[in-house]
Amino acid sequence: MRAVLRIVLPVALIAALIGLWQIAASTGWIAEALNLEPFLVPSPAEVGDAIWHNRTLLWENTWVTLREILIGLLAGIVVGLALAVAMRFSRILRDAVFPLTVAIQSVPVVVIAPILVVWFGYGITVKVIVVALAVFFPIVVNTLDGLRSVDPEAVKMMRTLDASRWAIFRRVEAPTALPAFFSGAKVAVAVAPIVALFAELAGSSSGLMRLIIQDNANLEIARMFGSVVILAVIGVLLVGLTALAQRLVITWR
Amino acid sequence: MSVAARGLSHSYGELQSLDRIDLAAADGEVVALVGPSGCGKSTLLEIVCGLRDPSAGAIEVGGAADAAGRLAHCAYMPQRDLLLPWFSALDNAALALRNRGAGKGEARREAGALFDRFGLAGFEAARPAELSGGMRQRVAFLRTLVAGKPVLALDEPFASLDAISRAEMQGWLAGALRAEARTAVLVSHDIEEALYLADRVVVLSSRPARIVAELRAPDPRAPDRDAAVTDPAFVAAREAALRALHAGASADPAHPAVPFAPTRRKRNSWRRGAR
Ligand SMILES: Nc1ncnc2c1ncn2[C@@H]1O[C@H](COP(=O)(O)OP(=O)(O)OP(=O)(O)O)[C@@H](O)[C@H]1O
């Protein structure tokens, strides 16, 4: 019952909002209130229409952006995880590398992306690098905290059961760190699309942000809204899939 | 396999926890350590197991004096059961085998063969959260036994249980030790439990722990627990132990039995399933 409600309620809320917007837009209330030409305030039906008629164009650009997000996420998560584990095993490495990761994290995407565009051009490389850089910090910090939260008594218990350092990591530390890792992954998944869009803004020949800028200049407002809807769907899917993965992996809570 | 310690002292920085302890357990003998809360019992047990080294004195377990050698000979059952929540009861029990490189199937078969005898049949696949307190303690004990080490180091194995399950588990552990004698060092703050389970009871003073008395148990691990603990000899031994405990707790006013510092007191509160 609760599970059903958790799907039905948000869907109903979104449907209600779309309905309200449809009425407000098609009767011209919003345009009138803002003193605008009606075509600048497309109704949901018009947006749907624009998505349908431009589906090839939208899909091509969505795929470009989605690929940037996914490859960047993957790279950031893999590097972040590897670094967190390495830092757990080597104190020296942790002391040496951690300040650097904080420094990298403190440089805003808006600053770093244009520089990288100068170096690497308009292709996917810049976007992947920027997304990975943004993603890897929450992964490293959360995973490392998770690994460090291990119960020292459990480690002692494992040592008397002839566990090697690796066995302790595998059977105690890694499972202990999983919930914290997923907290980091949720943050990562939430920031990745934003960062990818920023990177496209800094220089790109295709992608949803590119398209949005163009449509903005050409007053293709309905298609612009279409891009926004697609981005929202991507966001929901990414967060939802992460939550699902967490539920499937962490079965003991 | 025997345990022999002479003149063990230990400090956590400024804080002295053990003061010249002599401890011996012959092959197959069960020795209990009782003492006030926070006196250093767990510390002593961790030294026996090779999880810590003493600041002074010598200790040998089965001829091994170094920490790694002691670690290889001792199976440690910690104060809390510390079952790993992500593993089933069976995989928890089989941990030592897996750590030594046994395959999953092989380890499960070997550990699973003991589940029936421990009253755990049918709960192999259960996660620790689905087990009762007594069952969790039994899985923890099984995990310790499956390690196949000659010396058992048990740290208040039943402290987290209510009185009834506790008596039941004591009877059950006595049966297990009757069936298969093991050298064991058992920490307890319950004199009755110590006198029932152990051959010999060592009474420690408040911190830093010194030995204040050693008592021989009248009828260790008797099959009829209720009769054994009401026997006059048992009652007399219990009173003697209790007197020794009180004497040890108040002997040294510099180290009161109940520490005044609230932080320390909290850490060592007379726990029942604390934490
Ligand atoms: N890792 C540690 N670092 C510093 N002090 C410690 C540490 N572990 C224990 N102590 C202190 O050493 C003393 C003895 O601790 P220990 O755990 O051995 O007592 P215990 O007799 O097992 O107590 P309890 O009956 O409460 O389990 C206590 O005062 C405790 O605060």
Ligand SMILES: [Mg+2]
């Ligand atoms: Mg203790």
